[in-house]
Amino acid sequence: LYSIYKKNLPLDVALEHHHLRPKQWAFDLQSFMISLAAIHEIEEINAAGFLPGVRLGYLMCDTCTYASKALQNVEHMLAVNNSLNVKCDYSDFRPTVKIFLGSLYSEVSIAVARLLTVYMLSSTSSSPELSDKMRYPVFMRTIPSDKHQTKAVAKMMHHFDWNWVGVVYGDDEYGRAAFQSFLRDAEENDVCVAYQEMLPQYLGHSLSMQLIKQVAQQIRSSSAQVVLLILKAELVKVLFEEMIRTNTSRTWIASDAWSRARFLAQMDGINKAGDILGITFASSKSESFDNYLKNLTATPGGYNHFIEEYKNLRFNCTSECFSNQPPSYCATPDLLKIKSGNACNIKDPQEQNDDYLVKTLDTSEAFPNRILRKLSVKLTSLCKCSTLIVQTVALQVLQELKKVQFEFDNQNFFFDENGDFVSGYDLVMWERDGLTGYSLVLLSQTPQSRCSERCAPGSVKKILNVSCCYNCTQCTEGTYSDAWDLHACKKCPSGTWSLKGWTQCKPRWESYLHWYDPHPITMMAAAAFGILLLFVIFIMFLVYRNYPPMKRAEVRLSCVMMAGLAVSFASVICFMGKPSVHLCRARQLMYAMGFTLCVSCILVKAYRTFLAFLPFGQMTNRQLHKLYKPHVIVSVITALQGIICLLWMIFDSPDIDDTPPSAQSMKNIIQCSEGATYIGFGIMLSYIALLALIGFLLAFKSRKVPQEFSETGYIIFSMLMYLFVWVCFIPVYITNNEEGTAVQASAILVSSYGIIFCHFLPKCYEALFGSKTNTLERILKRWRAQSPNLESEGGIDIDTPGMNIPSLTSARFSISSMTTILRSSETLSDVTPTGSELVIVPMSSEKIRAYPLSNRPRTKMIRRRRRSISF
Numbered sequence: 057l058y059s060i061y062k063k064n065l066p067l068d069v070a071l072e073h074h075h076l077r078p079k080q081w082a083f084d085l086q087s088f089m090i091s092l093a094a095i096h097e098i099e100e101i102n103a104a105g106f107l108p109g110v111r112l113g114y115l116m117c118d119t120c121t122y123a124s125k126a127l128q129n130v131e132h133m134l135a136v137n138n139s140l141n142v143k144c145d146y147s148d149f150r151p152t153v154k155i156f157l158g159s160l161y162s163e164v165s166i167a168v169a170r171l172l173t174v175y176m177l178s179s180t181s182s183s184p185e186l187s188d189k190m191r192y193p194v195f196m197r198t199i200p201s202d203k204h205q206t207k208a209v210a211k212m213m214h215h216f217d218w219n220w221v222g223v224v225y226g227d228d229e230y231g232r233a234a235f236q237s238f239l240r241d242a243e244e245n246d247v248c249v250a251y252q253e254m255l256p257q258y259l260g261h262s263l264s265m266q267l268i269k270q271v272a273q274q275i276r277s278s279s280a281q282v283v284l285l286i287l288k289a290e291l292v293k294v295l296f297e298e299m300i301r302t303n304t305s306r307t308w309i310a311s312d313a314w315s316r317a318r319f320l321a322q323m324d325g326i327n328k329a330g331d332i333l334g335i336t337f338a339s340s341k342s343e344s345f346d347n348y349l350k351n352l353t354a355t356p357g358g359y360n361h362f363i364e365e366y367k368n369l370r371f372n373c374t375s376e377c378f379s380n381q382p383p384s385y386c387a388t389p390d391l392l393k394i395k396s397g398n399a400c401n402i403k404d405p406q407e408q409n410d411d412y413l414v415k416t417l418d419t420s421e422a423f424p425n426r427i428l429r430k431l432s433v434k435l436t437s438l439c440k441c442s443t444l445i446v447q448t449v450a451l452q453v454l455q456e457l458k459k460v461q462f463e464f465d466n467q468n469f470f471f472d473e474n475g476d477f478v479s480g481y482d483l484v485m486w487e488r489d490g491l492t493g494y495s496l497v498l499l500s501q502t503p504q505s506r507c508s509e510r511c512a513p514g515s516v517k518k519i520l521n522v523s524c525c526y527n528c529t530q531c532t533e534g535t536y537s538d539a540w541d542l543h544a545c546k547k548c549p550s551g552t553w554s555l556k557g558w559t560q561c562k563p564r565w566e567s568y569l570h571w572y573d574p575h576p577i578t579m580m581a582a583a584a585f586g587i588l589l590l591f592v593i594f595i596m597f598l599v600y601r602n603y604p605p606m607k608r609a610e611v612r613l614s615c616v617m618m619a620g621l622a623v624s625f626a627s628v629i630c631f632m633g634k635p636s637v638h639l640c641r642a643r644q645l646m647y648a649m650g651f652t653l654c655v656s657c658i659l660v661k662a663y664r665t666f667l668a669f670l671p672f673g674q675m676t677n678r679q680l681h682k683l684y685k686p687h688v689i690v691s692v693i694t695a696l697q698g699i700i701c702l703l704w705m706i707f708d709s710p711d712i713d714d715t716p717p718s719a720q721s722m723k724n725i726i727q728c729s730e731g732a733t734y735i736g737f738g739i740m741l742s743y744i745a746l747l748a749l750i751g752f753l754l755a756f757k758s759r760k761v762p763q764e765f766s767e768t769g770y771i772i773f774s775m776l777m778y779l780f781v782w783v784c785f786i787p788v789y790i791t792n793n794e795e796g797t798a799v800q801a802s803a804i805l806v807s808s809y810g811i812i813f814c815h816f817l818p819k820c821y822e823a824l825f826g827s828k829t830n831t832l833e834r835i836l837k838r839w840r841a842q843s844p845n846l847e848s849e850g851g852i853d854i855d856t857p858g859m860n861i862p863s864l865t866s867a868r869f870s871i872s873s874m875t876t877i878l879r880s881s882e883t884l885s886d887v888t889p890t891g892s893e894l895v896i897v898p899m900s901s902e903k904i905r906a907y908p909l910s911n912r913p914r915t916k917m918i919r920r921r922r923r924s925i926s927f
Contacts, residue, residue, distance in 0.1 A: 580628070
């Protein structure tokens with residue numbers, strides 16, 4: 057603690073050293089160096105003659121870091137004739153002491169500032185409390201407030217992504233105020249405090265070591281890898297000793313109180329404690345001050361017990377203090393390190409000097425005190441009064457000092473409204489071999505200190521108990537997150553979508569049977585090939601229309617079937633491409649009408665065979681034969697399907713499906729909806745299925761008829777294939793509506809090809825490569841072999857003498873109710889002579905006759921049975 061006062065020429069500098077010290081006292085080189093910096097600047101002001109006719113004196117007392125001791129020193133400095141006079145009105149008071157330079161520690165400065173409410177006080181104390189001008193109106197300082205330091209620390213932690221940190225602070229004004237300021241700044245930077253521990257201000261406290269061990273245990277047990285220490289250097293030293301002893305490594309953040317403490321950097325095993333980063337005030341070295349330290353001497357006319365004590369520690373020969381049992385008057389082992397190796401060769405220690413202080417200490421720490429000279433010069437220039445400090449009261453000096461602005465070491469300095477210097481901070485990193493200033497970005501590997509891992513884009517935080525402890529949850533469908541550690545997902549813009557855990561939204565892609573996709577191309581090729589195949593078959597039927605296979609297949613009926621199948625194949629093409637309302641309706645109508653037309657023709661064929669071999673009585677036969685009108689049957693069946701489709705289109709017409717896309721899919725399925733209720737679609741398919749089932753049953757009833765007489769086997773197989781395909785289609789269509797379009801198109805293709813392969817290709821093969829030698833005798837023999845019941849009721853005798861048929865119209869072939877009616881549809885002259893075939897047609901109301909189908913000798917068939925009628 058210094059007091060600066062006016063002194064008449066010649067300069068008389070008085071330094072008084074109070075020897076009242078606590079038991080744990082030790083000579084502190086750092087404090088000694090900072091006090092010398094203030095003395096050096098005062099002497100430089102006097103030597104430069106900034107104040108003509110006036111020179112400054114000073115008095116320096118040791119507070120020993122105790123506030124009570126500092127108050128005793130202030131009382132001593134203000135005393136006049138060993139007494140302190142108290143006034144009621146200080147407005148015109150002109151004290152001898154003009155300025156107090158406060159202590160390094162905030163607690164001491166605060167105690168003094170509360171007392172000196174009418175005097176100026178400049179200090180290097182950084183507590184935010186001292187910025188309160190209501191409580192400390194005359195306090196000013198040449199460093200920033202700690203509120204800026206804690207902001208810098210919090211921003212540094214945020215920069216390195218440390219959001220889970222521990223804090224240990226001292227139980228003093230500096231520690232408590234800085235900790236409260238850090239809590240506010242940490243919250244603003246998303247930094248959470250994992251634990252907060254407080255240590256007593258002095259090591260002499262009875263529970264100091266116990267508390268330090270408890271704090272060390274808390275540090276070891278916590279997951280926080282970064283610890284902020286807002287402590288005096290002496291407390292940090294004891295805490296580090298415990299950390300080194302237990303081999304505990306952390307990343308330490310040093311406040312300005314110890315970030316440049318060289319004695320900590322020189323501790324044994326300090327490298328085991330971990331990385332140390334620090335915040336310190338902006339500073340620089342001074343060559344003038346370094347030279348002053350190399351040539352220490354008391355000012356002529358004054359005395360300085362501190363310099364004397366330092367030189368005794370450095371140059372006085374005390375070899376006995378290095379023995380195994382040193383005397384009680386010897387300094388502590390730490391102070392013995394100050395001793396020069398050449399001390400015992402020196403006669404007068406007070407005459408000796410060297411560069412030990414410059415090499416051992418960081419002399420840039422004295423930068424705030426070096427600004428005093430610049431302040432004095434600037435203040436003198438502003439007031440234009442050479443006797444300012446003599447003739448003005450303290451409050452006037454204060455008002456002028458607040459206006460000071462100047463440049464020093466390429467930095468601009470001025471006081472803010474709270475009397476704090478507006479300057480910056482340096483960030484320092486301790487290297488393994490000492491303390492060196494570095495930019496923090498040079499750290500080779502940034503340690504991790506988080507309560508929870510960061511939430512990557514696509515996920516957000518779900519807070520657990522504190523803001524830094526959370527789980528990461530993925531964004532749901534329709535939302536996204538595009539940055540790290542977001543608190544909420546963003547909603548997708550209109551027309552876009554996202555899936556779970558996405559970092560961006562995209563437009564949904566339209567899903568339908570594109571023309572260029574392999575599956576649609578395959579189906580279109582199959583449909584086109586089917587139409588082409590039908591055209592080739594149609595040509596063959598026309599060319600070979602008089603051949604027995606074609607006659608049995610009924611050329612006209614087969615051509616109608618081909619037309620229906622062609623329309624059915626063409627409907628498949630309407631399933632391709634982007635659906636529209638017209639395509640949705642056209643494809644169902646084309647398929648319904650085309651396939652119904654085809655199936656109705658097959659039904660006529662099955663009915664014809666059934667009539668020829670039905671097992672009913674004669675009256676029933678006649679009635680059923682009357683119903684056999686192929687054109688009428690085909691027309692009525694097709695017309696009924698047309699009515700069904702018309703009602704479907706009117707009341708429940710197919711349209712574009714407006715069902716919203718699935719939230720779990722990026723596909724926007726564009727497909728047809730076969731009506732709101734699907735009733736019309738179901739009736740249409742059920743109607744075709746009913747026709748196919750009836751055709752199947754009729755053919756199945758006549759299944760024992762030889763294939764040469766009918767197409768029962770082909771009808772049975774083709775209708776079974778159709779029913780099987782569409783029975784499989786229904787569950788697939790219901791359970792997987794997305795693939796319904798492709799499934800229906802495929803079902804149409806399979807059904808249509810089934811009819812081609814069952815009904816048309818065998819006939820074409822028989823026409824091209826079939827045997828021409830089959831006679832009626834062989835057909836009947838094969839039939840009898842397949843139907844042994846005929847023999848039990850009466851055999852069929854076939855006699856083929858060389859007889860000519862005199863008249864085609866006079867021959868009649870009649871069999872009982874179980875008899876097949878065989879009649880030629882052509883005259884003898886119209887029949888190809890190489891074949892001997894029978895054509896099966898239902899009995900009509902006219903006389904039933906059997907015509908021989910060749911010009912061979914007359915064939916005689918005799919049926920022996922009861923109630924039989926012979927020729």
